[in-house]
Structures are given as C-alpha cells and as structure tokens.
Amino acid sequence: MATLSIPNPVPSAIEDAEKLRKAFQGWGTDEKAMIAVLAHRDAAQRKQIKIAYEEQYKEKLLKRIESEISGHFERAVYRWIFDPVERQAIMANIAIKNKVVDFPVIIEIACINSSNELLSVKQVYQSLYKHSMEEDVASHATGDFRKLLFALVGTYRYDGEEINTELAKTEAKILNDAITKGEYNSDEIIRILSTRSKAQLQATFNCYKDAHNLSITKALSTKTPNDFVIALRAAIRCRTTPTKYFEKVLRNILQKSGMDEDALTRVIVMHAEKDLKEIKELFQTRANMTLEQAVAKKTSGDYENFLLALIGN
Amino acid sequence: MATLSIPNPVPSAIEDAEKLRKAFQGWGTDEKAMIAVLAHRDAAQRKQIKIAYEEQYKEKLLKRIESEISGHFERAVYRWIFDPVERQAIMANIAIKNKVVDFPVIIEIACINSSNELLSVKQVYQSLYKHSMEEDVASHATGDFRKLLFALVGTYRYDGEEINTELAKTEAKILNDAITKGEYNSDEIIRILSTRSKAQLQATFNCYKDAHNLSITKALSTKTPNDFVIALRAAIRCRTTPTKYFEKVLRNILQKSGMDEDALTRVIVMHAEKDLKEIKELFQTRANMTLEQAVAKKTSGDYENFLLALIGN
Incomplete structure (x- = not known):
C-alpha cells in the first residue's frame, strides 16, 4: 500500500496551481507551502496541477521549480512530480x-x-x-x-503462473554448478535470472534451497562481493522479494556511515504511491526505529520535510 | 502488395464451411474444392469460416484437415489457415x-x-x-x-526516423574493425545489428559503404560462409531490404538442386497476404522466369496447386 496521503476533499488543480504560484512569489520560496501541495497529490492530480499552472501562468512548472529550489530537495521534487x-x-x-x-x-x-x-x-x-x-x-x-x-x-517475460517443476530442478542444478565454480558471470545464470517468469524462478530457487539448505542469495554472498555479484543479488531479490529488497536498501542507506541521497530519494519517490507502507513496516521491525526517525536522522531541511511528507508523516 | 485473390462477392462463412464439409466427405478428399475456398480468403474470413465450421459440424476444422490431407500440402494449409x-x-x-x-x-x-x-x-x-x-x-x-x-x-526497437549521423560513422567503423579481424561473432556486431532502429542501421550501413566502397553484406560474404555469418547477413537484409532478402531466399530454394519445402511454404504463406507481389516481380526480373513457373517446376500435386493459388495464379 501507498504512504501518500491526500486531503479529502482535495482542492481543485487551479487552486493548487495558485498556491504554488504564491509559494514561488515574493522574497524567497515558501517551501512548506510547495510541499503541502506537491507531496500530497497523486500522479493524476499532479498532472492536472501542471497543466493548470502552465495554462494560467504561461510558464513551465518544472522550470520554475528548478529556479526556486536546489540540491537534494530539488532533485527529489523533480523525480516525484512525474507519473x-x-x-x-x-x-x-x-x-x-x-x-x-x-x-x-x-x-x-x-x-x-x-x-x-x-x-x-x-x-x-x-x-x-x-x-x-x-x-x-x-x-x-x-x-x-x-x-x-x-x-x-x-525480455518481455511471461507473467503467468504456470511452471515446470522438472525445469526448476534442472536449472537449480545449473545455477549451483556455476556458483560452485565461482562462475558468477556465467551466461546460464544471466539467462535463467533474466528470462524466466517470476513463478518459474521462484520454483527454481525453492529447489535450490531444498537441495543445498541455503538460499540462492546467501549462496551468492561471497566474502568479497564485487559489483556484479551485488547486481545479481539485487536482480534476484527484485524479481522475487521486492519488499525485502527495498527495505534492505533503505537500511543500507540510513544505517551506514556516509549517505546516498539519490538512492534514498529514488526508493521513497518510486514507492510512496505504491507499496512504501509494507516496506516501512518491515523497516521498523528490522531497524528498531521507524523509517521516519531514520530519515529524520540522516536528512535535513526541506529535503527532510519533503521525504517525511511522502513517507506519510 | 498481396498476391492473395478473393472473389467478389465473397461467399458467407457458412457457405464456405459447407463447401469444406462437402470436400471432406465421401470417398477421398476434394482438394481442389478445399483450395478454392481456403487459398482465396483473407485472415479474418478464414477465422470466420473456422468458427462457422466448428459451430455447424461440432468438430475442429484443423483436426479434420489434418486427417484429410498429408505431406507438404497439409503443412502448408496448416500454416496458412492461422492469422x-x-x-x-x-x-x-x-x-x-x-x-x-x-x-x-x-x-x-x-x-x-x-x-x-x-x-x-x-x-x-x-x-x-x-x-x-x-x-x-x-x-x-x-x-x-x-x-x-x-x-x-x-529488443523492443525504436521504429522512428530520427538518426544520429555521428553515431552512424562511429558504428560503421566498429563494424569494419570487427569484420576486418574476422570477428564476426563480436558482441558489437550483434549489439548494433539487433538494437539499433531501422533508420539508424541504414545510416550506419550507408556510412560503411561510403567508406569502403562495399556493402556490409558483401563485406560479410566470406569465401567459406559458416551458418553464423549467413545468419548475420539474413538479419541485415531482413532489417533493411526485406523484399530483396525474400526474393533471394525463393531463388535459392527454387533454382538450386534439392528442395526445402518448409522454407518455400514459409515464404509464400507469410507473404501472400502482405507483400508477395513485390517479391514476385523482383523474382521475375532476377530469375528470368515467373515465380509461378519456378514453383510449378519444383512442386507437384495439391501442394503445387495450393501454392500457385496463393501466389495469385
């Protein structure tokens, strides 16, 4: 479920465009007013606001936003505003x-x-x-x-549920052979991972786990992981357990030293309107703090306020 | 343009289904009657006939056809009948x-x-x-x-007309480097050939020809062509000059010793409703005989009659 919260009743696109225009005018920008509008409207509503703004004020909303704000806040708004x-x-x-x-x-x-x-x-x-x-x-x-x-x-993958259990066994063995030899870049790993349907892949990974008492992602947890192995694991987790994957991405960003704002923005912006609620709940269990608390600790100012609004604070 | 000819007015699907049923019944099959119906209806009409037949006679039309006829004729009808x-x-x-x-x-x-x-x-x-x-x-x-x-x-390729001429020059050089070294299976050849848009590819091949006074397909005409080089040339020609490609395929089938009925069936069945007219005209110029004559020389019986009907005889 989404974390995006939308007021009820929602103002008209023309009213929202007016509020944005007002936020841009005068000395400085009223970022709080911008966030109050933009971070609480869904994709269709944002689109209507963009159209209304551009009709009313004869300027591109995105260009104006770029000239009003900057840094990570600007980048986050720029990503968020599109459908x-x-x-x-x-x-x-x-x-x-x-x-x-x-x-x-x-x-x-x-x-x-x-x-x-x-x-x-x-x-x-x-x-x-x-x-x-x-x-x-x-x-x-x-x-x-x-x-x-x-x-x-x-690959335009098959999204259906039909699976072939014999094939799952065969391909679990192919994966194990390649992993055992350390051939992580094997064409066969790439083929199976990229072309098989989600249901088939899940069946293959289950066979793998049954045979080796070890999940495929664990088997790929090499002591000194290179970027390619990291990419393989990301692909496996995105294809089979996306909520867990994104929760882990957030934890890596928010609980390690250093900070990757682009990645944080990406995960929150891409999921706020979709499934950030599940990701956030899992995060709280795993990280022993709420996602809001973790984000607040590592970000500041308008960027922080904007992300927190999207997270559903 | 198509070579398929359809009578005007065209009988109703129910009448056609009746004719087919009559052709199947009694001692032996009336192949001529079958051909007169099936080889002179477009995809939408064939679909309606199939539906009408199955409603009327409570049996699958395709199953019945398979039990009535055999060999290359059956295979050709089986391929033709679908949309x-x-x-x-x-x-x-x-x-x-x-x-x-x-x-x-x-x-x-x-x-x-x-x-x-x-x-x-x-x-x-x-x-x-x-x-x-x-x-x-x-x-x-x-x-x-x-x-x-x-x-x-x-690849879900870009089908638009916009091209990048600098890129065309760069990639013409990449192609030439690989071909000169005899690295026909180079990832770069495969990448360019499979992912670039038709317009971009044509621009690249034009640059290639300007630079080397030799077409890319000629450059790939090795003295002892292996299957992979043949495949590369087929892909290039299908992507840029399909009419010429299919005319050549027909000439290879019909003018060489031996005979590949599956390939002949494929080309005629796939193009009769689309662009076989252009292919046929080019064939006549190149082969010094009509496509009908060439097909008649190398085929016989109902298979011959069926193909000739599709060619527009």
Missing part, C-alpha cells in the same frame, strides 16, 4: 547516461515492473529520447553488466 | 523446438515485424505456450546463435 511511468523512463535514462551505468536503477526498473508495465516505460522512453532503452543500455554498459542489464531490460 | 500473428507464434515455436534452432525463421520474425507487431507475436506466443519467446530462444539456442537470436527477439 510513475515517465519518472522511470527519465530515471533509467539518467542512470544509463551516468559515467558508469547506475545498475541498481536499471535492475529495479527492469525487475519490479510486470512485463506490460516495463513495456510502458520503454514506450515512454522512446518517445522522450528517440532511442530504445535496450540500445542505450547495450551501448553504455560494458562486459558482464551489459549482458545482464540488456537481458533484464530486453 | 499472421498466431501463425508466426506457432512457426517460431516449431523453429525453436527444432533439434537445432531453425534460425532463419526466428530471424525473419524478429526482423521483419515492427516493434509492435513483434510484441503481438510474443503476446500470442505466451498465451499459447505459457513461456516467453525470449526464454525459449535463450534456452534452446546455444553459443553465438543464442546471443544473436536473443538480442534480435528481445
């Missing part, structure tokens, strides 16, 4: 164009969505960038990452 | 399940269709086989063929 499909297309493009492809973003988008949801992201990606997501991934990623990310993004 | 999307899904599955993946079928289906057409084929494939086409290609093909076929099938 989920457009947002993912934009985030995928930013991740691909990074000096080194920001693989967690691509893995999450490729693995969390259903086949048709991912297809919608790819369609919007094409309309925005006049390229396919596949060609950009393939031409920017290199080596093993190219193989993995291309296969994850490229 | 183009379902037909391609079935043909892809047969090709994948072949002892060695029948790569021309997969290459043609992956490269001739627009992105959305290919997507439709993949959707029907999933509903028929409860698997994705990608996972079946990836788990049945091996080695370099797996890489090529998976990438061709997996």
